[in-house]
Amino acid sequence: MFVDFHSHILPGIDDGARDLEMSLEMMSMLEKQGVGILVATPHFYPHKQGLDDFLRIRQNSLDLLNGSRREGMPVIIPAAEVYIEHDVQNLNLRPLCFEGTDYLLVELPYSAYESWFIDEVYNLCINQSLTPIFAHLDRYITIYNQDAINEIIDFDDAVIQVNYRALFESKLRKAVIKWIKDGHTVVFGSDCHNVGTRQPDDLKAVKSVIQSKLGKDWLNQYERFSLEIIKGKQYPIA
Numbered sequence: 001m002f003v004d005f006h007s008h009i010l011p012g013i014d015d016g017a018r019d020l021e022m023s024l025e026m027m028s029m030l031e032k033q034g035v036g037i038l039v040a041t042p043h044f045y046p047h048k049q050g051l052d053d054f055l056r057i058r059q060n061s062l063d064l065l066n067g068s069r070r071e072g073m074p075v076i077i078p079a080a081e082v083y084i085e086h087d088v089q090n091l092n093l094r095p096l097c098f099e100g101t102d103y104l105l106v107e108l109p110y111s112a113y114e115s116w117f118i119d120e121v122y123n124l125c126i127n128q129s130l131t132p133i134f135a136h137l138d139r140y141i142t143i144y145n146q147d148a149i150n151e152i153i154d155f156d157d158a159v160i161q162v163n164y165r166a167l168f169e170s171k172l173r174k175a176v177i178k179w180i181k182d183g184h185t186v187v188f189g190s191d192c193h194n195v196g197t198r199q200p201d202d203l204k205a206v207k208s209v210i211q212s213k214l215g216k217d218w219l220n221q222y223e224r225f226s227l228e229i230i231k232g233k234q235y236p237i238a
Contacts, residue, residue, distance in 0.1 A: 001036035002203060003226040005161050006105065006135060006189025009076070010061040014043040016193045023065050025195050027073045033203035037230060038074035039098055039189070041081040041105050041135075046088050054080070055095055077230060081135055083107045086116065089123040097130065101232035105161065107135045113148035118155065131234060133159040136191055138166035141175055157234060159185045164201040167209045177213050187226060 008016020009023055017023040030038060040062065044054055062078055069076070080096035082088065084106055097104045104125075108117050121132050134152055137160045141149065153160060160179060166172035180186050188210075192200040211219050 001227065002034050002207075002223060003037045003039070003187075003230060004030065004035045004074070004190050004192075004200075005039050005133070005187045005226075005229075006041050006081070006163070006191045007038050007200075008040075008042060008191070008193045009038060009065070010040050010042050010058065011065060013057055013061045016042065018194070020064055020068060022195060024068060026192055026200060027065075027069065029195070029200045030190075030192075031073045033200060035074045035200075035203065037077060037227075039077045039079050039105075039230075041079050041189075043083065043107075044080040044096060045083045046085055046091060051091060051093075051095070079103075079105055081105050081107050084109060084117055084120050086120070089120050089127060092128070093124065094128055094130065098230065098232075101230070102129060102131050103133050103159065103229065103232070104130045105133045105135050108140060108152075110139075110143060113144040118151055121155070131157050131159065133161050133187070135161050136163045136166075136189075138162050138172045138176060141172060153179055153184050159187055159229070161187050161189050163191045164188055164203075164206045165191075167206055173209070173213070180214065187229065 008014055009026055011017045011020045011023040017026055042058060058078060058080070062076065066076065077099050079098045082093060082096055082104060093104060106121055124130060125132055132155065137152065152158070162176050166176055176186065188206070190200045192198060207219060210222070
């Protein structure tokens with residue numbers, strides 16, 4: 001069973017699926033590709049929306065989708081993609097973790113790296129006993145310098161989430177494979193938003209790339225490990 005760790009599947013909540021019809025079409029695509037568990041990670045921007053309002057809207061959207069979800073479609077795990085900004089550490093973000101776990105998907109700013117980015121994550125995680133999953137870290141390879149990337153991947157117990165599409169770009173794929181071989185915990189997600197330009201990627205092709213670079217045994221171990229993360233367990237695979 002394959003876990004998709006990053007998606008914008010919930011209808012009408014962010015820049016992802018615009019309505020229930022699109023959500024169900026995306027779910028059908030994911031089902032056909034073999035995704036069994038889908039983490040729903042709508043954007044949460046602390047400066048734009050209060051936490052209580054976000055949770056209410058997320059629950060309504062989740063209920064709507066689950067009410068139309070047919071058997072065989074991926075099981076949805078509610079979570080969020082939390083944008084890191086000044087003083088986010090002061091918010092109680094545990095309700096935004098992958099449900100039933102201490103894992104929180106965090107999105108770093110798309111600007112020149114500043115030390116406060118990681119300081120906010122550190123204080124947030126220490127104060128609330130959370131474990132960060134750094135969203136689509138592959139995107140920052142061309143934005144941050146190497147020292148900044150190293151500081152992020154060396155964050156204690158952190159998990160690195162990589163978008164599937166990174167595996168099809170030589171420079172990004174090389175970096176991701178190195179992270180894995182160096183012993184960092186890496187998980188994959190589609191970061192799907194719609195059925196057009198950001199639709200769920202071809203999981204068969206994704207698995208083929210992973211297997212060619214890391215071997216079938218690693219891929220099998222990764223799928224087992226992914227399920228353990230969803231259960232809240234913490235340990236890397238190398």
